[in-house]
Amino acid sequence: MIEFQNVKKMYESKKQTVEALKGIDLVVEKGDIFGVVGYSGAGKSTLIRLVNLLERPSEGRILVNGKALTSLKPKDLRAEKKKIGMIFQHFNLLNSKTVFDNVAMPLILSGTPAKEIHTRVNELLEFVGLLGKAKNYPEQLSGGQKQRIGIARALATNPSILLCDEATSALDPQTTSAVLQLLKKVNREYNITILLITHEMSVIREICNKVAVMEGGRIVEQGSVFDVFAKPQTEIAQNFVRTVIHDEIPQSFKKQSEGNPIIWKINFIGANSSKPLLSTIAKKFDIDLNVLSANISEIQETPFGNLIMEVTGEESEIKKAYDYIQAENILVQEVSVHE
Amino acid sequence: MNNTLWGMEITADQLLTGFGDTLYMVAFSLLFSVVIGLPLGILLVITRNGHILENKWVFNVLNPVINILRSIPFIILLVALIPFTRFVVGTAIGTNAAIVPLIFYAAPYIARLVENSLLEVDKGIIEAAEAMGATTWQIIFRFLIPEGLSSLVLTFTTATIGLVGASAMAGAVGAGGVGDLALSYGYQRFDTMTMIVTVFALVVIVQLLQSTGNIVSKKIRRR
Numbered sequence A: 001m002i003e004f005q006n007v008k009k010m011y012e013s014k015k016q017t018v019e020a021l022k023g024i025d026l027v028v029e030k031g032d033i034f035g036v037v038g039y040s041g042a043g044k045s046t047l048i049r050l051v052n053l054l055e056r057p058s059e060g061r062i063l064v065n066g067k068a069l070t071s072l073k074p075k076d077l078r079a080e081k082k083k084i085g086m087i088f089q090h091f092n093l094l095n096s097k098t099v100f101d102n103v104a105m106p107l108i109l110s111g112t113p114a115k116e117i118h119t120r121v122n123e124l125l126e127f128v129g130l131l132g133k134a135k136n137y138p139e140q141l142s143g144g145q146k147q148r149i150g151i152a153r154a155l156a157t158n159p160s161i162l163l164c165d166e167a168t169s170a171l172d173p174q175t176t177s178a179v180l181q182l183l184k185k186v187n188r189e190y191n192i193t194i195l196l197i198t199h200e201m202s203v204i205r206e207i208c209n210k211v212a213v214m215e216g217g218r219i220v221e222q223g224s225v226f227d228v229f230a231k232p233q234t235e236i237a238q239n240f241v242r243t244v245i246h247d248e249i250p251q252s253f254k255k256q257s258e259g260n261p262i263i264w265k266i267n268f269i270g271a272n273s274s275k276p277l278l279s280t281i282a283k284k285f286d287i288d289l290n291v292l293s294a295n296i297s298e299i300q301e302t303p304f305g306n307l308i309m310e311v312t313g314e315e316s317e318i319k320k321a322y323d324y325i326q327a328e329n330i331l332v333q334e335v336s337v338h339e
Numbered sequence B: 001m002n003n004t005l006w007g008m009e010i011t012a013d014q015l016l017t018g019f020g021d022t023l024y025m026v027a028f029s030l031l032f033s034v035v036i037g038l039p040l041g042i043l044l045v046i047t048r049n050g051h052i053l054e055n056k057w058v059f060n061v062l063n064p065v066i067n068i069l070r071s072i073p074f075i076i077l078l079v080a081l082i083p084f085t086r087f088v089v090g091t092a093i094g095t096n097a098a099i100v101p102l103i104f105y106a107a108p109y110i111a112r113l114v115e116n117s118l119l120e121v122d123k124g125i126i127e128a129a130e131a132m133g134a135t136t137w138q139i140i141f142r143f144l145i146p147e148g149l150s151s152l153v154l155t156f157t158t159a160t161i162g163l164v165g166a167s168a169m170a171g172a173v174g175a176g177g178v179g180d181l182a183l184s185y186g187y188q189r190f191d192t193m194t195m196i197v198t199v200f201a202l203v204v205i206v207q208l209l210q211s212t213g214n215i216v217s218k219k220i221r222r223r
Helices: A044-051 A074-081 A099-109 A114-127 A143-155 A173-189 A201-207 A225-230 A235-244 A251-256 A270-274 A277-284 A315-327 B012-046 B056-071 B074-080 B082-089 B095-119 B123-131 B136-173 B178-187 B192-221
Strands: A002-012 A017-028 A033-037 A059-064 A084-088 A161-165 A193-198 A210-215 A218-224 A262-269 A287-299 A302-313 A331-335
Touching: A002 A044, A017 A044, A017 A218, A033 A044, A033 A173, A033 A201, A044 A059, A044 A161, A044 A193, A084 A143, A084 B123, A099 A114, A099 A143, A099 B136, A114 A143, A143 A161, A143 A173, A161 A173, A173 A193, A173 A201, A193 A201, A201 A225, A201 A235, A210 A225, A210 A235, A218 A225, A218 A235, A225 A235, A225 A287, A225 A302, A262 A315, A270 A302, A277 A287, A277 A315, A287 A315, A302 A315, A315 A331, B012 B056, B012 B095, B012 B136, B012 B178, B012 B192, B056 B095, B074 B082, B074 B095, B074 B136, B082 B095, B095 B136, B123 B136, B136 B178, B136 B192, B178 B192
Parallel strands: A033 A193, A033 A210, A084 A161, A161 A193
Antiparallel strands: A002 A017, A002 A059, A210 A218, A262 A302, A262 A331, A287 A302
């Protein structure tokens, strides 16, 4: 669907050449909601702009629907661009036009008959739940409503790909969630492949099935969202995961604890998270458990969570409990309060 | 002296003709200046670095030429252009003759003002247009101009008022108009009353223009 083959992008100024992308290999498959996450300056914004040639690659190849857009004539390129919708952080709606006219714009540009435009625009406004706002101007809408209009506009020409450039970064958490659910609906109902960039790992967790982590113009880690969340390999990926999944010993406990308490960190993934592990080991072995932090959420409809607890009791009993957990195929490790 | 008004040395007829001449000069020079200045202003925007029709050559030639034209004082432009005016209009004096230097004065001014107005248009809008696969013409006429229109109206208002001021100086080539009356009667013949009435008339014209421009611009902005 979208394929990056060793893509590099250099920005040249008089004094120096800045390498924004240092060789990107990436495959987005049909039906994916593919998220690219990274801090600002990582190159993700450049990456997404290369897909519809808002920026041109300095080296390498990008295939969209099997075609290398860079080799197309301007006319063919414009036709291809109509198959790629895009939404933006700041919505980029025309303030001088009504909501209806904004959504109609891509159709007007391709010379669609007025009657067809009317039907299609109303259909799209209904899809995004803003049919009643057709005659309003963008300035009369809230941020979330503006992004819905942006989505309706991007879908006008029936694209097969939707690019989302920090589409929820200017929205509050609740609105973000609503817009993300709408994107999920776009992906499911219209079977549109989505490539999004964001600096928020929560966005990735909420809707993506695949993720790439970018740093310094490179993709340092990529895979299914579940794998990256469960076992982040690089430090930056670990940091990103930590922003949504807290698995650290609480500060308050660190401060008041004396000596060397025994602390276990347990990860639940998938089916084994439904087992009543805690009550089982508390009954089976003569130990006491003190939960310090716990959280269980869903990623890709699979339960996913972690638990940090203090364990007290006889050393032998603790050892037995530890072995029991391991035998159950649950990831457990002992961590120190002082790390 | 029967037809004189409020003790002025000029007649009401003369004053009315003056009004007509000013209107005529301003209207025609404005029309031509916009026809020339608007495309130049658009060119200044779209040929600059990183814009849709980036072109160093066009930009780097156009930019200083407009600066040079804009730095010449109007009264000098008026005289310097006499041979050219004679060639185009057939005469170097009179109302029609004054229109030529007025265009030379206002067109680069408008180009610069248009440039400023259009640069205010959010670059994100242009990016959205490009992502939609809009042609260069479509970007200009469907995105750039509609989004900058309210600001463009104020731009043309400013240019029109500039032309009213410059047209007064065109009296130096016998162009007629309210400003000519102020110069040749009020100033040169020490006719204080004419001076007061004509200047007051100019004030009224400028006020009317500015208010109209503001109202229209606001109406376009609507919100």
